[in-house]
Amino acid sequence: MNERPNQFDDRGLKDAIRQAWPAGGASEMTRARIAKLLKSELESTEAALGATPNLPGQRSVVRWLAVAASVLIGLGVAGWVGYQAYEAYEYREYVAVNMDRFTQLVRLQIDGMPAEAEASADPAAAARQLQRRVASIPPEAGWAMQEVSIVPFFGDRLVAVRYSNSGSVATVFSIPASVFIDVHDGFAYTVTASTGVLTGSIDNDTAFCIAGSREADRTLIETLARQLRIEVPPAPAPE
Amino acid sequence: MALTAEQFSELALRELDAVSRLARALCRNTAEAEDLIQDTFLKAIRSRNTFTLTEVGMRPWLLRILRNTWINRANRSKLEPDLLQPDLLEQLPEVSADLAFEDWRASDTRLVQAIEGLPEALRTTILLWAIEDLSYKDIADVTSVPIGTVMSRLHRARRMLADRLGELASEHGIDRPASME
Numbered sequence: 528m529n530e531r532p533n534q535f536d537d538r539g540l541k542d543a544i545r546q547a548w549p550a551g552g553a554s555e556m557t558r559a560r561i562a563k564l565l566k567s568e569l570e571s572t573e574a575a576l577g578a579t580p581n582l583p584g585q586r587s588v589v590r591w592l593a594v595a596a597s598v599l600i601g602l603g604v605a606g607w608v609g610y611q612a613y614e615a616y617e618y619r620e621y622v623a624v625n626m627d628r629f630t631q632l633v634r635l636q637i638d639g640m641p642a643e644a645e646a647s648a649d650p651a652a653a654a655r656q657l658q659r660r661v662a663s664i665p666p667e668a669g670w671a672m673q674e675v676s677i678v679p680f681f682g683d684r685l686v687a688v689r690y691s692n693s694g695s696v697a698t699v700f701s702i703p704a705s706v707f708i709d710v711h712d713g714f715a716y717t718v719t720a721s722t723g724v725l726t727g728s729i730d731n732d733t734a735f736c737i738a739g740s741r742e743a744d745r746t747l748i749e750t751l752a753r754q755l756r757i758e759v760p761p762a763p764a765p766e
Numbered sequence: 767m768a769l770t771a772e773q774f775s776e777l778a779l780r781e782l783d784a785v786s787r788l789a790r791a792l793c794r795n796t797a798e799a800e801d802l803i804q805d806t807f808l809k810a811i812r813s814r815n816t817f818t819l820t821e822v823g824m825r826p827w828l829l830r831i832l833r834n835t836w837i838n839r840a841n842r843s844k845l846e847p848d849l850l851q852p853d854l855l856e857q858l859p860e861v862s863a864d865l866a867f868e869d870w871r872a873s874d875t876r877l878v879q880a881i882e883g884l885p886e887a888l889r890t891t892i893l894l895w896a897i898e899d900l901s902y903k904d905i906a907d908v909t910s911v912p913i914g915t916v917m918s919r920l921h922r923a924r925r926m927l928a929d930r931l932g933e934l935a936s937e938h939g940i941d942r943p944a945s946m947e
Contacts, residue, residue: 537924544881544896545872549790557800561807562784564774569771569810746779 554701618760620716624708628681629716631724635687635739636698640676644687669693670751690751695744697751700727702734710734715760717749724748728758774814777824778807784825784898787830791893792836792886802839806832826904831907833890880930895920915938 553561563750577599622629635641670690685702691743704710707729716736724745727736739748740755769777786804793799809831812815817827881889887909894905906913 540924540927541878541896543874544892547877548881548893548897550876553786553803557786557803558779558782562779562804564780564804565775565811568808569775573771643903726843 537693537740551667618716621708622708622716625710626718628707629718629725631680631718632702632736633720633725633738633740634700635678636696636725637721637723637740640674640687644676644678669710670697670750675694685736695747696740697744697748698738699748699751699755700734700736700738702736704729704734713758715758717745717760719745726752726757726759728760730758769814769819774817775780778810778828780821781825781828785828787809787897788829788832788893789836791889792833800851802832802836805835808935809835820902823905826900826907829898829900829908830910834910847944876931880927881883883930884923884926888919888926891916891919892923892927915946 574589622688633700646694670692672688673696676689677689678687680702683703683706685700687704688699688701690699692696704712712729712731715726717724717726719725719742722742723738723740724742725736725738726745727734727747737748737752737755737757739745749759782803785806786799789799789802789806790796793802806828810828813831817824879890884892890909892907894900895902900908902913902916905916909916911919932935
C-alpha cells in the first residue's frame with residue numbers, strides 16, 4: 528500500500544470504463560428540445576435587455592437627479608432674475624437721488640464754466656493728474672484739450688477738462704465721490720439731462736464722467752469714456 | 767471574452783452529450799435525467815453573464831451547474847441515499863483488492879455495476895476522469911473540492927471498484943481473474 532493518491536493514472540481502468548460505460552450521448556429528441564429551449568430563452572433574455580433601458584433603481588436615481596437639477600436650475604434662474612431686478616431698482620434709486628448733480632454737470636458742459644470757476648494755474652499739470660487717475664487721456668482719438676477749470680460743486684470742487692474733436696465738445700469731470708448720495712465704487716451710469724448726456728462711473732472714491740451737449744452725442748461720449756477707461760454701463764436699465 | 771447569444775448556444779449544445787452522460791449517471795431514471803438536463807441549460811442561460819470562456823470550453827462550467835442542481839434537488843427531496851458528505855466519504859474503509867489492465871477489460875458489465883454502486887462523489891469523479899477526460903483541475907472545479915481531494919477520490923474509487931468486482935465475481939460463481947490470485 529505504498530501507492531500515493533496523487534500518482535493515480537490508471538490508463539487500463541480508464542480504457543475499461545470507456546469501453547464498458549454506455550457510450551450514448553443525448554438523443555435527437557433531447558438535442559432538439561434543448562436547442563429550442565436555448566433559442567427561445569436567449570431571445571427572450573435579449574428582448575428583455577433591449578426593452579428595459581434601466582433597472583428600477585437606476586430609473587429612480589436618474590429621476591431624482593433630474594428633479595435635483597431642475598430645482599437647482601430653477602433656483603439659479605430665480606436668483607439671477609431677482610438680482611437683476613434688484614440691480615435695476617438700485618440703479619434707478621441712485622440716479623433719482625443724484626439727478627440734480629448729473630443735471631448740473633450737463634449744464635456745465637452746455638453752458639460753460641460759471642464765473643466762480645477758477646482757471647487752473649497749470650492746466651497741463653491738472654491734465655496729467657487726471658491722466659494718472661483715469662489711466663488714459665485723449666488726444667489719441669483726435670480729441671484736443673481746450674481748458675481745465677476747477678469748479679465749486681455741491682460743497683466740494685470738481686476738475687473739468689474740456690476737449691474738442693471736429694466740432695464736438697465734451698467735458699471730462701473728476702469729482703470726489705462723497706459729493707454724490709448713496710453711491711459706491713463700481714457704480715456706472717449713463718443719464719440724459721437738459722438735452723445733454725452724461726456717462727461715467729465711480730472708482731476709488733472718485734467719480735469720473737463725461738458730458739456731451741446733446742443726446743445725439745451719446746455714442747461719441749461713450750466711446751471717449753471707454754478710451755479713458757471709464758466704465759460705461761452696457762445699456763440704460765429698464766424702468 | 768463576451769459571447770453572443772448564438773455563440774453561447776452553439777458552445778452549450780456542443781456539450782450536450784457530456785451533460786446527458788453525467789445526468790444519467792446521477793439520476794435514477796431517464797425522465798429524471800431529462801428534467802435535470804433541461805434545468806441545467808436553463809440555469810446556464812440565466813447565468814451566462816458569469817461564464818468566462820477559457821481553453822477548456824464550457825464543459826466544466828455546465829457540468830458544475832448540473833451537479834449542483836442535482837445536489838440541491840437531492841437535498842430538498844432526500845431521495846438520494848448515497849449522497850455522502852465529503853468528510854464522511856473520506857472515512858470509508860480502505861479496501862485491498864486490486865486488478866490489472868486485463869482484468870478491467872474482462873469485466874465490462876460488472877464494471878458498470880460496480881461504478882453504479884459507488885458513492886456519488888466517487889462515481890462522479892471517476893466518470894469525469896474516465897469518460898469526459900477532464901483534468902484534475904476541471905474535476906475539482908465541477909465537484910467544488912480541492913485537487914488533492916480529486917486525486918484521493920480517484921484512488922479510493924479504483925480500490926472500491928476492484929473490491930466490488932471481486933465480490934460480484936463470487937456472487938455469480940465466477941472465479942477471480944488469475945492475475946489476482
